[in-house]
Amino acid sequence: MNVGSWMLWGFVATVVLTTALVATQELRLTRVNIPLLLGSVFTPERSRAKALGTLLHLVNGWIFSLLYVAAFQAWGKAGLWRGMAIGLVHASFVLVAGLPALPGIHPRMAHDSWGPTARRQLEPPGWLGLHYGPFTPVTILLAHLLFGAVLGAFYKVH
Amino acid sequence: MTWTQPPIQDLALIGDCRSAALVDRRGDVVWLCWPRFDSDALFAALVDADRRGHWCLRPAPEDGWRVERRYLPDTNVLQTRFIREDAEVVLTDCMTVAGEDDQRRLLLPEHELLRHVECVRGEVPIEHALVLAPAFGRKKARVHAHPTLGLRCEAPAGAFLFRGEVPLSQTATPGAFAARFTLRAGESRRFSLTYSAQAPSVLTPLGATSDDAIRRTVRWWRTWAAVCIYRGPYRDAVIRSALALKLLCYAPSGAIVAAATSSLPERVGGSLNWDYRYCWIRDAAFTCRVLYDLGYADEAEAFIEWLLHITRLSQPRLQVMFDVFGNPSPRERELEGACGYRDSRPVRLGNGAVRQRQMDLHGELLDAVYAHCRRGGELDRDTEQLLADLGNYVARSWRLPDRGIWELRGPPRPYTHSRVLCWTALDRLIELHQERHIRRVKLDLPALFRARDEIRRTVLEEGYDQRTDSYVEYLGGRDPDAALLLLPWYAFEPADSPRIRGTFRRVVAELSAPHGLFFRNPTLRRMGDGGFVACGFWAAELLADGGGPLPLAHAWFEQLLHCRNDVGLMSEELDPATGDAIGNFPQAYSHVGLISVALALEARARLERGRPTPAAVAEEAAP
Numbered sequence: 001m002n003v004g005s006w007m008l009w010g011f012v013a014t015v016v017l018t019t020a021l022v023a024t025q026e027l028r029l030t031r032v033n034i035p036l037l038l039g040s041v042f043t044p045e046r047s048r049a050k051a052l053g054t055l056l057h058l059v060n061g062w063i064f065s066l067l068y069v070a071a072f073q074a075w076g077k078a079g080l081w082r083g084m085a086i087g088l089v090h091a092s093f094v095l096v097a098g099l100p101a102l103p104g105i106h107p108r109m110a111h112d113s114w115g116p117t118a119r120r121q122l123e124p125p126g127w128l129g130l131h132y133g134p135f136t137p138v139t140i141l142l143a144h145l146l147f148g149a150v151l152g153a154f155y156k157v158h
Numbered sequence: 159m160t161w162t163q164p165p166i167q168d169l170a171l172i173g174d175c176r177s178a179a180l181v182d183r184r185g186d187v188v189w190l191c192w193p194r195f196d197s198d199a200l201f202a203a204l205v206d207a208d209r210r211g212h213w214c215l216r217p218a219p220e221d222g223w224r225v226e227r228r229y230l231p232d233t234n235v236l237q238t239r240f241i242r243e244d245a246e247v248v249l250t251d252c253m254t255v256a257g258e259d260d261q262r263r264l265l266l267p268e269h270e271l272l273r274h275v276e277c278v279r280g281e282v283p284i285e286h287a288l289v290l291a292p293a294f295g296r297k298k299a300r301v302h303a304h305p306t307l308g309l310r311c312e313a314p315a316g317a318f319l320f321r322g323e324v325p326l327s328q329t330a331t332p333g334a335f336a337a338r339f340t341l342r343a344g345e346s347r348r349f350s351l352t353y354s355a356q357a358p359s360v361l362t363p364l365g366a367t368s369d370d371a372i373r374r375t376v377r378w379w380r381t382w383a384a385v386c387i388y389r390g391p392y393r394d395a396v397i398r399s400a401l402a403l404k405l406l407c408y409a410p411s412g413a414i415v416a417a418a419t420s421s422l423p424e425r426v427g428g429s430l431n432w433d434y435r436y437c438w439i440r441d442a443a444f445t446c447r448v449l450y451d452l453g454y455a456d457e458a459e460a461f462i463e464w465l466l467h468i469t470r471l472s473q474p475r476l477q478v479m480f481d482v483f484g485n486p487s488p489r490e491r492e493l494e495g496a497c498g499y500r501d502s503r504p505v506r507l508g509n510g511a512v513r514q515r516q517m518d519l520h521g522e523l524l525d526a527v528y529a530h531c532r533r534g535g536e537l538d539r540d541t542e543q544l545l546a547d548l549g550n551y552v553a554r555s556w557r558l559p560d561r562g563i564w565e566l567r568g569p570p571r572p573y574t575h576s577r578v579l580c581w582t583a584l585d586r587l588i589e590l591h592q593e594r595h596i597r598r599v600k601l602d603l604p605a606l607f608r609a610r611d612e613i614r615r616t617v618l619e620e621g622y623d624q625r626t627d628s629y630v631e632y633l634g635g636r637d638p639d640a641a642l643l644l645l646p647w648y649a650f651e652p653a654d655s656p657r658i659r660g661t662f663r664r665v666v667a668e669l670s671a672p673h674g675l676f677f678r679n680p681t682l683r684r685m686g687d688g689g690f691v692a693c694g695f696w697a698a699e700l701l702a703d704g705g706g707p708l709p710l711a712h713a714w715f716e717q718l719l720h721c722r723n724d725v726g727l728m729s730e731e732l733d734p735a736t737g738d739a740i741g742n743f744p745q746a747y748s749h750v751g752l753i754s755v756a757l758a759l760e761a762r763a764r765l766e767r768g769r770p771t772p773a774a775v776a777e778e779a780a781p
Contacts, residue, residue, distance in 0.1 A: 123361055
């Protein structure tokens with residue numbers, strides 16, 4: 001494994017992913033706010049949660065990029081399309097399994113089945129994250145395709 | 159029964175220092191803009207009864223109830239009490255707010271309108287109707303009903319989430335929901351509407367959590383109100399006006415919007431309908447002084463900072479108005495198909511006056527900065543240079559005709575009030591220099607002195623009519639103008655000078671409207687203008703400042719207090735025939751006027767008793 005290349009392009013891909021998601025929020029395409037969702041696990045204070053969540057998201061992205069890198073190493077080569085293919089799988093997992101499972105993990109997220117409580121008040125994402133807006137699946141998919149594309153295009157296997 | 163728009167004086171304001179809603183005496187929220195004061199409205203039935211949204215929660219049937227309203231003391235939490243011989247229902251409405259400590263401790267909605275209905279006596283059917291109409295009803299409401307999470311309405315600007323302790327059923331109209339339920343003595347129900355722009359919503363679990371949110375909101379407003387240092391005889395009126403002003407202050411920037419609404423008409427059925435959800439530089443000097451004199455230095459400083467920030471963007475010319483972040487207000491456009499408030503069309507969004515030249519703005523700004531510096535404020539070098547540039551512009555350009563304080567859309571004229579404000583700009587700039595608030599940039603003092611004196615000479619010669627013994631609307635003109643009551647306020651001439659007394663007499667004789675108010679000028683009077691509330695306060699302030707005996711000033715002021723509605727709020731004007739409120743509501747300028755007179759009366763009373771005023775003490779104590 002090319003550690004230097006992973007560290008650099010894993011980080012760059014995560015920054016691109018984060019930027020793309022923030023841009024889609026600003027464009028009012030989705031209300032999925034990964035930094036807030038991650039940070040609010042640890043603190044209810046919005047601004048602090050967003051700052052902490054951004055850091056966590058960067059670290060998460062880096063860690064997740066290891067899976068991409070492992071696949072590239074197994075194939076013996078990287079590439080734009082290979083990266084995007086993994087991104088597609090990654091996004092599908094996030095939308096179909098990751099987001100709907102959040103209410104079971106997140107201590108401040110309401111549950112679809114019994115609604116909000118005094119402690120759990122954050123709106124759950126629902127299937128495919130559709131509670132956060134009808135374009136949420138598309139934006140998440142595109143962001144992850146971008147993530148995989150950057151990593152695939154620039155990661156050097158050797 | 160056909161739904162009718164309420165009289166303007168039946169409205170009460172709730173808000174969260176970012177956005178506002180209006181509730182009428184029937185328990186109907188008829189106006190709500192989220193996330194900002196100037197955002198598209200979710201509820202706009204106030205200006206379009208046919209198709210726009212509203213949220214009604216009241217005992218049924220609608221008739222047969224005596225309604226009493228009040229704000230919980232020293233708060234912007236509204237309580238409407240519906241009383242009948244055998245029953246009583248209390249409706250509490252607020253937009254929730256929280257202090258920094260609570261925001262650190264709790265995950266709170268970005269915006270929330272909370273309603274709590276409680277039956278005190280008897281057994282009462284409650285009628286509940288919610289019509290969601292995003293973007294003034296121009297966008298189709300896509301509403302998803304979830305059994306445990308509530309109703310979610312997706313709009314281009316974000317998501318609205320409704321939750322209630324009684325389920326609503328969809329009606330045949332898209333976006334409309336209704337329910338009817340019965341409350342018995344001691345029972346209550348809570349309803350919450352939240353808005354989220356860019357993040358997952360925070361859902362209110364209602365019950366005790368909502369009660370806590372109301373308590374938190376009450377505490378927040380009371381903590382703010384407790385800062386007020388005014389202790390005079392009109393404390394209740396002053397606090398109510400200060401709370402209205404605070405609510406209209408956009409917290410993230412410090413800007414204060416002129417009113418919470420757009421297109422409430424200056425003449426019912428007419429076309430004088432403007433969007434006032436923007437910030438006018440014109441209101442700067444008055445607003446700044448009253449905030450300081452009430453003890454709200456933080457708000458005053460934030461307001462000055464905002465003023466200086468926006469001024470930098472367009473100086474040395476100044477724009478008339480801005481949005482809450484200092485961007486030029488949007489181009490004026492008409493809301494297609496809206497029937498307006500009681501057929502007052504068109505409904506306008508944005509404000510066309512933004513492109514006018516108004517030569518009084520520099521004086522307002524420099525007077526506000528002067529008040530800021532006199533109370534301990536400091537200027538950096540860039541600001542000193544900015545003020546110097548503004549002064550140089552005024553010295554060069556004071557002769558330019560303009561649209562004046564009343565923003566008349568006819569030909570520009572050399573309005574006397576605007577020339578006096580040009581004099582004010584140069585006078586305050588020179589004072590700032592002489593008092594060493596401006597010390598790092600070089601002023602062309604001889605040119606400034608020369609221009610200031612020339613303006614004064616011109617106003618005294620051409621802005622004064624010997625035959626009528628009064629100042630006149632514009633140089634060389636003959637008509638009176640109620641804005642000339644402000645000349646002593648800017649220290650152009652003492653309130654007890656013969657010329658000012660003559661002007662006051664003429665304005666009273668020719669422009670008086672009922673209730674101690676004035677028409678603004680003869681032209682606007684002919685156009686059917688109402689009695690302008692702020693002008694009434696200017697007259698009272700002129701009397702309080704020495705233009706007349708103190709008892710007369712008190713009497714005038716007390717007469718003006720009747721212009722307030724049952725919860726102490728004022729519009730821009732009163733209809734001279736009916737006494738009904740007209741124009742946008744509530745009007746910040748009217749409330750600033752009320753506070754300013756109360757402070758002036760207190761100052762005069764203390765002066766006559768030989769004691770310093772709280773403002774003078776604060777000024778003396780300032781570094």
